Amino acid sequence: MEALHDAIRRCTKCPLHLHRRNAVPGEGRARLGVMVVGEAPGAAEDAEGRPFVGAAGSLLTKTLAKLGVSRDDLYITNVVKCRPPNNRTPTREEVEACLPYLLKQIELVKPRRVLALGLVSAKALLGLIGREVEKVGEVRGRCFPGRISGVELEVCVTYHPAAVLRNPNLRGRFEGDLALFLGGGLERYL
Ligand code: URA
Ligand code: SF4
DSSP states (O other): OOOOOOHHHHOOGGGGGTOEEEEEOBBBOTSSSEEEEEEEEHHHEEEEOOSHHHHHHHHHHHHHHHHHHOOOGSSSEESSSSSGGGGGGOHHHHHHHHHHHHHHHHHHHHHEEEESSSSSHHHHHHHHHHHSSSGGTTTTTOEEEEETTTTEEEEEEEEEEEHHHOOGGGGHHHHHHHHHHHHHGGGGGG
């Protein structure tokens, strides 16, 4: 995994490398068999080279803590590893260019569940198991079984924490989804 992280830090496969301060490969150990996948680094993540360390990350970390889960016990990454200018949504080409890294991360981590946060992540991950999605609302709160990189897993979808920060009405569903996805028999992977 360290070699893969280094390759990501040096990557120039798409134009996003021109804008970054630091690529953000990912971090953590999936002791619970769970991998969390966001959209792309923001300003704080680009500055630190670590995923989910800004405002959205703080909400994610706090929500996990409330459920008794330390973020260190999950492997946390993003679909796209370099920050898009002004935090715009990554293009289809950027997602395609970066996807081999996520596939390799799944191969190495062998998660039982992959938690997709938000539409970009849900589209990419559900696309890998043959399901098309246009809106998070179509799939959130649910897990879909499939095989990615030879790993039998479930893709589970909830809101992006940045969306929850913009719309506090989503908070209850966000917390409920995470509680559901982090429960349900994962203890056995400890
Ligand atoms: N938003 C994301 O999608 N990923 C991060 O790492 C931080 C904010
Ligand atoms: Fe490489 Fe992904 Fe960064 Fe593009 S976003 S330069 S593919 S690591």
